[in-house]
Amino acid sequence: MGDRPISTIFSVGTELTEGTILNTHFRFLGAELKGLGFFTRKAVQIPDDPDIFREELREALRASGLVIVTGGLGPTSDDLTRETIAEVCAAPLRFDQAIWDDLVQRYAARGRSIAQTNRKQAQIPSGFSVLNNRVGSAPGFCGVDGACTVMALPGPPAELEEMFLREALPLLQTRFFSSRGAAVEMVATAIMIPESVLEQALQEARGSDAAPRWSTRVAEDRIVWTLRGSPRRRQRRVYSALLKRFGPLRIREGDVQPSFLPYRILSQRRETVAVAESCTGGLISKLLTDIPGSSRVLWGTFVTYSNESKIRLLGVPGEMLQGAGAVSQEVVSAMSQGLLEHTPADLALAVTGIAGPEGGSREKPVGTVWISARYRRGAHLCQRFHFPGNREAVRRRTAVAAFILAECALLGTDGQLEY
Amino acid sequence: MGDRPISTIFSVGTELTEGTILNTHFRFLGAELKGLGFFTRKAVQIPDDPDIFREELREALRASGLVIVTGGLGPTSDDLTRETIAEVCAAPLRFDQAIWDDLVQRYAARGRSIAQTNRKQAQIPSGFSVLNNRVGSAPGFCGVDGACTVMALPGPPAELEEMFLREALPLLQTRFFSSRGAAVEMVATAIMIPESVLEQALQEARGSDAAPRWSTRVAEDRIVWTLRGSPRRRQRRVYSALLKRFGPLRIREGDVQPSFLPYRILSQRRETVAVAESCTGGLISKLLTDIPGSSRVLWGTFVTYSNESKIRLLGVPGEMLQGAGAVSQEVVSAMSQGLLEHTPADLALAVTGIAGPEGGSREKPVGTVWISARYRRGAHLCQRFHFPGNREAVRRRTAVAAFILAECALLGTDGQLEY
Incomplete structure (x- = not known):
């Protein structure tokens, strides 16, 4: 744990607690937050129940430097993330005309007219800023409650991942790790190397330094790893050590799919x-x-x-x-x-x-x-x-x-x- | 929620909170518990950290009728499920000779000798009973703390699922639903039917009755659903309604893989x-x-x-x-x-x-x-x-x-x- 900032992740949705769908957010966010330098103290799935959510959120705000909430941003009455964050953070919802205009335009572009129930999706807590959604319709948002940064991200994995990488990640780097050169990152791929072997090789290559840190994403045919939190030349040194150890056929720069x-x-x-x-x-x-x-x-x-x-x-x-x-x-x-x-x-x-x-x-x-x-x-x-x-x-x-x-x-x- | 008993699920392991591996337990257990008749109020991933686990476990024991903990049963020092449950439930660990003999025998059958560090796996909290593991080595256990039933299951999905279905499920049916004929179940497969359409068809077929309940497991090529909690003839009525609606090509009895x-x-x-x-x-x-x-x-x-x-x-x-x-x-x-x-x-x-x-x-x-x-x-x-x-x-x-x-x-x- 050490001096790492503490994070808590929530995924909201009865379809998750009832096991109707598989939650992949914890893996994605857990790995990204680890790579940034956070210590995730817990990751919690809760049903669409405002009482449970309120209580859990209060506890998390007290105990964490960062709270990320995924899901529950849709236009239906089940979707309560917006209201609950507004209530617990004492930041009343405000209607954002720019979000609404953008939503109307997106629907029009697909030849559909927007329902008035969607107006809900144009509301965000006062004092919070918008996280743009380039994949789907529901925007996310980010703000501060006391010493804690609070972020809401959409439930569909493609929307969440795009929004996190493009909008949330740079923001977190600046806010939590600005002095440590965290903005520099290097993505690489390991092919035909078992997870545990790669992890050990990365540790050996880094030696006793605190940086770079890495997050790994294990796909069926490869492991994509991202080095962060140190000057580029130290990242290159770690990369070169792996290249030397496993050879250029199995270590590649960037995210490289074997096919x-x-x-x-x-x-x-x-x-x-x-x-x-x-x-x-x-x-x-x-x-x-x-x-x-x-x-x-x-x-x-x-x-x-x-x-x-x-x-x-x-x-x-x-x-x-x-x-x-x-x-x-x-x-x-x-x-x-x-x-x-x-x-x-x-x-x-x-x-x-x-x-x-x-x-x-x-x-x-x-x-x-x-x-x-x-x-x-x-x-x-x-x-x-x-x-x-x-x-x-x-x-x-x-x-x-x-x-x-x-x-x-x-x-x-x-x-x-x-x- | 109604009068359903309340469940809380924990998955223990830093490899989960750091996103190294994907957690599939929440989907499996969430669906099974829903099918049995539980309301899961939260499902929580925590790292291998006894302080965090202790606090979360205390809260869950107060608020739930059932707490299931997965993972953290291995022989290494990281694995703290056993100790933490024993401490929080004030049920000191006891060495179980029968478990140990079984472990020694399993290792011998594979031509390996067992390490003394494995002795830890033969310990369970006093007053708890053993849940046998037919797939791997670590046994699970089950006991009572106040009004709450506490279960520990192994982390590897194949071990967990086998142990839950064979050992835990009958026990939960007897303890929580004995009067409702929950022991009768019927497994069926839906092919080429979207999740939401199947869910609605099941609801319509059941009508206003409280039973049968169902859990669904969504695979790439089919949805397997299990009907529970009512007499067999009422399950057959629901099944027949779906058969009539979707036809015998898309509704099958049992778990049927299209290939x-x-x-x-x-x-x-x-x-x-x-x-x-x-x-x-x-x-x-x-x-x-x-x-x-x-x-x-x-x-x-x-x-x-x-x-x-x-x-x-x-x-x-x-x-x-x-x-x-x-x-x-x-x-x-x-x-x-x-x-x-x-x-x-x-x-x-x-x-x-x-x-x-x-x-x-x-x-x-x-x-x-x-x-x-x-x-x-x-x-x-x-x-x-x-x-x-x-x-x-x-x-x-x-x-x-x-x-x-x-x-x-x-x-x-x-x-x-x-x-």
């Missing part, structure tokens, strides 16, 4: 990829086509889940499947070769492996995966992996590794990927 | 499926191969994302793509026909559509999807859909609808699926 690595290059070159998936069963394709506009890049995919489809669709010799086995360098190499022969694609990407829980053996345990990335006018990279984890984890790791090897083949760099 | 619908039939018949995916880009295949052992059922998949791959891999005529367009009855039908010609599979499943955000037109807006399910020795079902939502939602809904049409084609039933 974008080959996509971006193919898209720039106006080239295409064909994919042959065995153990991943369509996941590589699914991730590539999550990107809007990927139809220009993905020529097509064969999910050759059975031996027979490997033979018939890709021309893998039956004797090879019998001899070396479906999970082998020979077969994965024949699969990518088959792709180049059967399609006009510029890049061929093939994977075969044992995702489990069944199918493992002593020589080829569950998690054994072969990946081949073959660029028509360039390199052929072929590598074996032993991925830990269950079926889902093995499949996900295979897809991520395939994207990195594909990037390496396209760039002509050596793709020996450690894991 | 299992065709999988189960194909698996029983030892038959195979071949898939041609356009807008879903591999998602149908990915979901099918999430099922371990699906290699016996999925012959193979063509992700024909480009027109050229539809022509070359499936034999769709180029003129047809020019004339009717890639998203048309003619093309989807030619795709499934091509699958039957180019593979030995028994069932052919083809989809083509516009997932957005680009590619829509006035005649074929974003969300337009054609699905064809063709059984080699039986029915050919072909249907058009207009799915709402963003790219991800359209793709997910397409996959779910495809599984239902595949089931219908296999069973020879009429597959006109309303949406």
Whole structure:
């Protein structure tokens, strides 16, 4: 805890306390506040009940330097965040004409007329300032009660996250950390590095200094980390230490999604990829086509889940499947070769492996995966992996590794990927 | 709120308040407690800090009939749930030989020897009873402080959920709802029905009665709902009303995963499926191969994302793509026909559509999807859909609808699926 300012987070909504929807705000705000330098003493979900909210809010205002409230800003009668904050902070609601004009205009732009019940959304507590909402309609607001900063943010995660990063975060940096150079931040991505390993590496790289601090956001295919609270050169030192330790394939500057690595290059070159998936069963394709506009890049995919489809669709010799086995360098190499022969694609990407829980053996345990990335006018990279984890984890790791090897083949760099 | 007993939930762990991991307990427990008949007045995340926990716990014991604490039961020094509950409830920890023997045995079964630090996990507050953990090592416990029932459950979601459903739930039913026949429950699945529509339909089906109550669990591809707290015949009446309203394709008894619908039939018949995916880009295949052992059922998949791959891999005529367009009855039908010609599979499943955000037109807006399910020795079902939502939602809904049409084609039933 030390000398860190203390924060309390509230999420308001009966749909949360009754478990109808999953609350992702605590993870997002918890990580961001940690990265800024706050100590979050509690994060509380409460139903749409003014009595409970009033009592909790009073306690939090006494005990915290920052209170963030999410949700309950909509136009329906359930939504009570505005009223309760106004009451507890003794800051009566005032109608803000500028907010209203903006709301009317937004509705008009979508060809809809605004209901009078929405007037409620143009009210904010007196003395509070507006936090603009660029994604949805309800604006947030921020003010001060005694020694405590109070912020209200909208419930929908996309609106909340955008508003926090763009409007709230700079404000908090100035108010709480102005003397510590907190405004400088650096975003980076770790790929195929477990959470605990990354955390330890960051700690070792920082050494005994108090800064930089970091927040991490764990996604399915990567961890995005943000360094804050120290001069840029110290952040660069930490980044360089990680780069040196894990190599340039797994540490990237900025927020880098693995599927974008080959996509971006193919898209720039106006080239295409064909994919042959065995153990991943369509996941590589699914991730590539999550990107809007990927139809220009993905020529097509064969999910050759059975031996027979490997033979018939890709021309893998039956004797090879019998001899070396479906999970082998020979077969994965024949699969990518088959792709180049059967399609006009510029890049061929093939994977075969044992995702489990069944199918493992002593020589080829569950998690054994072969990946081949073959660029028509360039390199052929072929590598074996032993991925830990269950079926889902093995499949996900295979897809991520395939994207990195594909990037390496396209760039002509050596793709020996450690894991 | 009414006369419902009041519950408070705690999740203990700095990894939660710092946003390192996502807390799914509040959704699970919130929904289960609602289904049982509790009113959850708050759900609180706190860091591994005994002072904060002590204060919060005292307040909750005064204000609730039930307090559930999750996490903080591990053997490390951070884990303070056991000690804090013992202290606040004035129930000193006692060493439980039976728990210890069980722990030693579990470790031995996995070929490991147990550390003495694990002895801590064999301690529970005096007067409390043990809640067995069949998934992991840390047992939970349950006792009474004044008028309040106190439960401690382990942090890992799989352990928590198993322990709650098997050990805690029956106990809560007896203690809080014994007179209301709460022990009878019925599980059902809603497929392709929005959350709010299902909720309203359940309310209408129940009418003015107080029971049955329900909890819902919203998964990506379905909503699983549990009816509780009334005689079985009244639960059946609610279920029948929903069945009548939404039809037998979208309302199912038990927890039914859409991808299992065709999988189960194909698996029983030892038959195979071949898939041609356009807008879903591999998602149908990915979901099918999430099922371990699906290699016996999925012959193979063509992700024909480009027109050229539809022509070359499936034999769709180029003129047809020019004339009717890639998203048309003619093309989807030619795709499934091509699958039957180019593979030995028994069932052919083809989809083509516009997932957005680009590619829509006035005649074929974003969300337009054609699905064809063709059984080699039986029915050919072909249907058009207009799915709402963003790219991800359209793709997910397409996959779910495809599984239902595949089931219908296999069973020879009429597959006109309303949406």
